[in-house]
Amino acid sequence: MRSPDQHDPEVSGSQALASNGDAAMGILSLLVMMCRRELLVAIRNPGQWLNPVLFFVVVVSLFPLGVGPSPATLALIAPGVLWVSALLAVMLSLDALYSSDFADGTLEQYVLSGQSLSLIVLAKVLVHWMLSGIPLLLLSPLLAMLLHLPGSAVGVLMLSLLIGSLTLSLIGSIGAALTLGLNQAGVLLSLLVLPLTVPVLIFGSAAVSAAASDLSATGQLWLLAALLALAASLAPLTAATALRNGVASNP
Amino acid sequence: MFKWLHRFGSAPFVYRLATVVSPWLGFACLVIMLAGLYLGLIVAPADYEQGESYRIIYVHVPAAILSMFVYVVMAVSSAIFLIWRMKLADIVAQASAPIGASFTFLALATGSLWGKPMWGTWWIWDGRLTSELVLLFLYFGYMALRSAIEHPQGAARAAAVLAVVGVVNIPIIHYSVEWWSTLHQPATITKIGKPTIHRSMAIPLFLMIIGFQLLYAYVLLLRTKIGILQREGRAAWVAQLPEMSRV
Numbered sequence: 433m434r435s436p437d438q439h440d441p442e443v444s445g446s447q448a449l450a451s452n453g454d455a456a457m458g459i460l461s462l463l464v465m466m467c468r469r470e471l472l473v474a475i476r477n478p479g480q481w482l483n484p485v486l487f488f489v490v491v492v493s494l495f496p497l498g499v500g501p502s503p504a505t506l507a508l509i510a511p512g513v514l515w516v517s518a519l520l521a522v523m524l525s526l527d528a529l530y531s532s533d534f535a536d537g538t539l540e541q542y543v544l545s546g547q548s549l550s551l552i553v554l555a556k557v558l559v560h561w562m563l564s565g566i567p568l569l570l571l572s573p574l575l576a577m578l579l580h581l582p583g584s585a586v587g588v589l590m591l592s593l594l595i596g597s598l599t600l601s602l603i604g605s606i607g608a609a610l611t612l613g614l615n616q617a618g619v620l621l622s623l624l625v626l627p628l629t630v631p632v633l634i635f636g637s638a639a640v641s642a643a644a645s646d647l648s649a650t651g652q653l654w655l656l657a658a659l660l661a662l663a664a665s666l667a668p669l670t671a672a673t674a675l676r677n678g679v680a681s682n683p
Numbered sequence: 684m685f686k687w688l689h690r691f692g693s694a695p696f697v698y699r700l701a702t703v704v705s706p707w708l709g710f711a712c713l714v715i716m717l718a719g720l721y722l723g724l725i726v727a728p729a730d731y732e733q734g735e736s737y738r739i740i741y742v743h744v745p746a747a748i749l750s751m752f753v754y755v756v757m758a759v760s761s762a763i764f765l766i767w768r769m770k771l772a773d774i775v776a777q778a779s780a781p782i783g784a785s786f787t788f789l790a791l792a793t794g795s796l797w798g799k800p801m802w803g804t805w806w807i808w809d810g811r812l813t814s815e816l817v818l819l820f821l822y823f824g825y826m827a828l829r830s831a832i833e834h835p836q837g838a839a840r841a842a843a844v845l846a847v848v849g850v851v852n853i854p855i856i857h858y859s860v861e862w863w864s865t866l867h868q869p870a871t872i873t874k875i876g877k878p879t880i881h882r883s884m885a886i887p888l889f890l891m892i893i894g895f896q897l898l899y900a901y902v903l904l905l906r907t908k909i910g911i912l913q914r915e916g917r918a919a920w921v922a923q924l925p926e927m928s929r930v
Contacts, residue, residue, distance in 0.1 A: 610844060610845060611828070614831050614832065620827060620831050623820070623824050623827055624824040624828060627821050627824065627852075628848065628849065670848060673765075674841060674844050677844070678837065681834035681836060681838075681841075682834070
């Protein structure tokens with residue numbers, strides 16, 4: 433199961449890490465190196481990050497078909513629908529966060545390399561967010577228009593998705609690490625992660641609802657930022673612990 | 684100083700302790716619950732506002748308190764397992780999960796039955812009910828992850844990480860009635876100052892809470908014994924247990 437990337441020295445992360453000997457890499461250099469590698473791999477596999485974006489569009493389009501096309505109803509449910517669809521799209525894409533690296537043994541090399549595993553996780557999550565969260569929020573104004581969301585709310589929608597999608601990716605990385613190598617990883621991952629993402633969903637859609645009613649959404653946005661701070665500080669460490677365990681128990 | 688604490692890491696010691704202690708816990712649980720139910724269902728007066736239907740409080744509140752308590756026990760023993768690799772801590776966590784899920788379900792069900800005559804609705808998506816439902820999902824997720832991973836050690840550590848991550852929900856449940864406007868009753872017995880519940884109703888409530896705690900302890904010890912046997916079934920000390928001679 434060797435991918436053509438394995439022979440590319442830029443992409444074969446294990447070689448790059450090993451060539452540094454026993455010295456621990458600096459925080460920034462490790463982060464930059466891992467981000468470059470992840471971006472290279474992702475750009476060469478467009479299907480992986482394109483699918484969740486298309487999923488987002490399709491799911492949002494299903495709601496008017498199911499609920500009825502009345503603009504008033506759609507405008508009412510638009511914040512929640514957009515946020516839940518974004519949440520599900522992020523969950524869908526998290527499956528692939530570690531799976532290909534796990535399959536060809538690169539993940540094991542990361543764990544064995546002695547470099548900071550939580551930084552590696554952070555780099556992976558950042559690139560995952562760049563390729564799944566950012567396209568979602570760039571598409572959201574178009575979908576907001578489809579659901580007749582008032583124009584005043586679109587700015588808040590994009591801002592809440594910007595903060596919230598990164599939080600979702602961070603929390604989801606813990607779930608992806610816990611379900612490493614399992615058969616029905618995607619479903620189990622969603623079952624584990626969705627209860628933990630409930631606060632993000634609540635504040636995210638509350639922010640958009642408030643903005644749609646021309647009320648201030650600052651409180652909700654600050655709380656979203658606080659949740660991001662909590663996730664950014666604790667999730668990489670937790671995911672690294674779970675990865676070590678997953679790699680050790682899945683030879 | 685911690686020599687007595689290390690004994691709790693020994694499976695034979697804990698097994699024998701559980702065998703000795705659990706009948707007393709079970710008996711005490713029975714007596715206290717019967718006393719609490721008698722005082723609560725028969726002796727305590729009817730509520731001036733809710734009439735007789737408030738009496739479901741004697742099951743609903745203890746179940747809710749226990750649902751959160753059991754999760755905290757699960758999270759703490761998971762943390763102990765992760766940090767000090769104490770196998771018995773993991774056995775306790777695994778044993779607690781179904782008990783906690785049952786208490787959570789009981790709290791949600793009795794709350795729903797109480798809500799229909801009181802609030803006019805079986806369910807409402809306020810802070811407390813939503814976070815209690817999330818707690819149920821966390822219990823299910825713990826048990827699902829546990830059974831999904833084949834490697835027993837790997838499953839134990841992964842589930843332990845999940846339990847510790849989910850403990851953030853417990854303060855949310857507890858403070859939800861303060862942070863958000865809600866139909867649910869705010870805190871009455873953990874408030875500082877004069878509690879807003881009458882003594883004749885508070886005493887059976889406390890008795891029921893203690894009774895539920897004893898029930899949890901009793902069932903936990905039984906399930907811990909089973910967990911120890913499942914993992915150490917081939918050990919020499921197991922073959923020498925008195926109950927094995929009957930097999």
